[in-house]
Amino acid sequence: MIQTYKFDFGVGAPEEGYTKVTPQDGYEKTVGYGFTSVANVYAKVRSEVGPLRRDFCIPVNTSFVVDVPDGTYRVSVLLGDDIAETETSITCGEGRFMLHRQRVSAGHFVRTSFSVWVTEGQLKLTFTGRAPRINAMEIEPAPSVCMLFLAGDSTVTDQPTDGYPYAGWGQMLPLFVKADAAVANYALSGRSSLSFIREGVLDTIWSKIKPHDYLLIQFGHNDQKPDEARYTEPYTTYKQTLQTYIDGARERGAFPILVTSVQRRFFEEDGTLRDTHGDYLTAMRELAEAEEVPLIDLAARSKALFEALGPEATKQLFMWLAPGEFLNFPDGVEDNTHFQQQGGIEVAKLVLAGLRELKLQPLSLYLR
Template sequence: MNLYLIGDSTMAAYDKNLYPRAGWGQLLKQYFNEQITIINAAKSGASTKSFITDGNFDQVASLLAEGDYLMIQFGHNDQKEDKARHTEPFGSFKANLKFFITIAKQKGAKPVLITPVARRKFTEQGKIIDTHHVYAEAVRELAMNESIPLIDLTKASMTLYQSYGVEESKLLFLWLKPNEYINYPEGSQDDTHFSHQGAKQIAHIVVKELKQLALPLNAYLKQAPVEIKPVSFSVKPPTIPNQDYRLIDFGGKGDGRTDNTEAFKRAIETCHRNGGGRIIVESGVWMTGPIQLKSRIELHVKRDATICFIPDYEKYPLIASSFEGAETFRCIAPIDGECLEDIAITGAGIIDGSGQYWRPVKKWKMTEQMWSALEAGGGVLDPDKQIWWPTERGFRGAKKFNYGLPDSELDKSGYQPYHEYFRPNLVSLRRCKRVKISGVTLQNSPAWNIHPWICEHVMIENLFVRNPWYAQNGDGLDIESCRFVTVKHCRFDVGDDAICIKSGKRHRSPSIASEHILIEQCHVFQGHGGFVIGSEMSGDVRYVQIKDCIFSGTDKGVRIKTMPGRGGIVEYIWINNIQMQRIKTEAISIRMDYTHEKETDVGDDPALPLLRDIYLESIRIHGAEHAVVIKGLPEKQITDISLNHICFVSDRGIECRNSHFIYFNRIEADIKEANVFELEQTNQIKFDAVSQVMTE
């Protein structure tokens, strides 16, 4: 069988002497096996009109045979003003595409329409511009009218460029320095034609979209995935002026009794007024209400210093904030900042959120003695006497809102009767740039410990993040809708997910991806999940690396979770060199069947999510109930998961359902059950070097 490509320069093949220039079509072959021949007839400078008038399509049409495929991608040059190439998008352009389709069908071939690849063009604010809007829309409309498979490369390429950003996206195109390549002595600044790296990325996108179309053509794709390597990126550190302000000089006292709220406020305002600097918190116990950071300020907590937040609820008024991606009212965080630049929290001291005065507690998580102590200390029990609340207002909020967000649009006064229900995260940073949190111990949070939301250039390093194991919503770190983030050399011992990446929920959240995130050399001692993506991932999660980490005693190890109704895409995830010990349930869990009692009705439009392009390598599992579980949905399968060099000792092995293009290589299994693999509704699965040891 043959696969023919017709289109313009972005698809075309080029001679080696033009390297690194490449069209995505010339890199497509690496994804297909030898049973298919790819004929790339795309021409540089071609429009639909010139491709016909120059006789190029006649040559292709003469070769087309029954069962062949024809990929069609034009639009770049149809926009040109010269008469030899210009077409009107909903006129001659659309008519020419229909002509290609008609001839292909007459020959018994199967056409696939592809929208034009976007050019690299950004606004001054760094937002990608749709350079082919009407032409792409004409292709989409024709595909729908003619019931032709469609690959929307315009949309996908725009997402790709936006992910890379203004500067890094130049790597995808022919942006070359003078004499960087012998055939480009003067260099190049080309926002239309791809470098080899860019062409490979676009070819990979085309193949991914083919898999979602579930065409018979997919039978010729190689089973072992062609891996896209992680994208390098840099994080810009905050710039803090070199001047110090000691809290003690503003009336602060670290005696464990004095309320230092006003001292912190005076110190921060003075520091900010003078252009920024460091607020120094010295040895002692510093009681305070919420600390509101300002730009160009570093909060430095010295060794033997503890900041402890006063459990006076009236000090934490309701403000416009966020919860699970939704913009809503919430109590101000103990450490709070919004729309700031160049901020830092550093030192070797402790920051304690006094979370025991905020959090509900479930009886089943307590010993009898601990539960009795809670009851004796006051608070409120739910009617079933299974959940304890510190305050009446918190309990009434849970009852009113069924442990979720308000269903109706309430103003702040509508939230006020349930004030403590809207408990804050310990550190809440929203829409901030150039953030560093380093060295300190963050503990005992009212809800999540650290929550950067819609932030860019975030450095998190050398932290110890702690919560009691029974802490409700006691996450360690929740990176939500952020870009350019590094997390290094941190320890987590928490009551919920330890390191979590989110991007909000559909409809309620801004559609902003979490992308370009590196997590390395971290140790999780306790938590529901060691490393988690989701379940809020509607804005997409991509280009994430986690490597050289240890998970000891977590409920799950690596966990990617989502559900119908979320939409969104999780892709380009690299997980490498992970050690896991004493995992209570699933060591590696990639599932689209996550359920939540408050979200059972997804309506007529379930907005199915996508999970794909996830690479796991060099992972050792020493004790787990289940080594690997991969579960897609009958109506939306998980695709392109690569597990390479996975060694595990567990009760059960690998379960894989509703998934395809899954690659297992160098699997070493020591399990109690007879079968390493449980497979159901899976296809195009490849196994290399699987060995098993039966445990008595």
């Protein structure tokens, strides 16, 4: 039986049934938990305001890791401070957002829960924010939660933390699902519908997915690439490879959802968005109708959003960075395909709206 983990952060004696975590508790494999860096972890003790509230850790740009068996877990965190307003963001793994700028007013405490998909034997939660806090944390196995598996490319994937503010919409999607569901983002940069299969990534999903889970499928950006490993022709091999995803999900009792490719940022002189995906969008729409597969037309939704914002405002969503603006891109960058963090959030909102309109049950119950 997989155990439940309960941590009390701060100093002094732990609450009954909890393991104390102090600012000096760096991760050690022999212990199985701790902060990846203790250089900027601090602790404070306030007045006696009740169990788990009297003390806390202030984890500044560090991660708390716990060695756990692979699987799905529900994480509950207690955040707050008796005398100061707090703001905490939490990401899981490589930047998958679970909590974004959670504000808690002085003298108040918030307990919030989310479910996470853990691979490689370690749960990693990274803390950021202007005034982060962690009072307590419980981690319990949640094998029956509804899973949303994502198959896609760089516009979907969990971009690495050393590429900040680079982000895919899939790593922002957990912000919009309740604790009864979790996102397993298997999307990878540079992959097409074909190379994703050939490299065995889809087989990994098949080994994990269970009946009543969902599989969201967005490919097209790299299916256009001319190399043999990735190229598919819209009305033949593209449809055929997508059919593999549809059939595989259904054979396992899961539900496939097709997602047309999010638009790139290329504007015509009249302010309309130039379509760079062409027949791939039409082919996916045709396949969805023929196979009676739910479709989120993210191409149409993102076109409407980007045109409403216009050429200048959309730069705030895409990787248009000035030299010196971000440490990871000292020379700046002008990228019309990939998103920075806010862009990932806005596109994830479009996916959320699409999921809501599909009215799939029980998935609709799990959306925020």
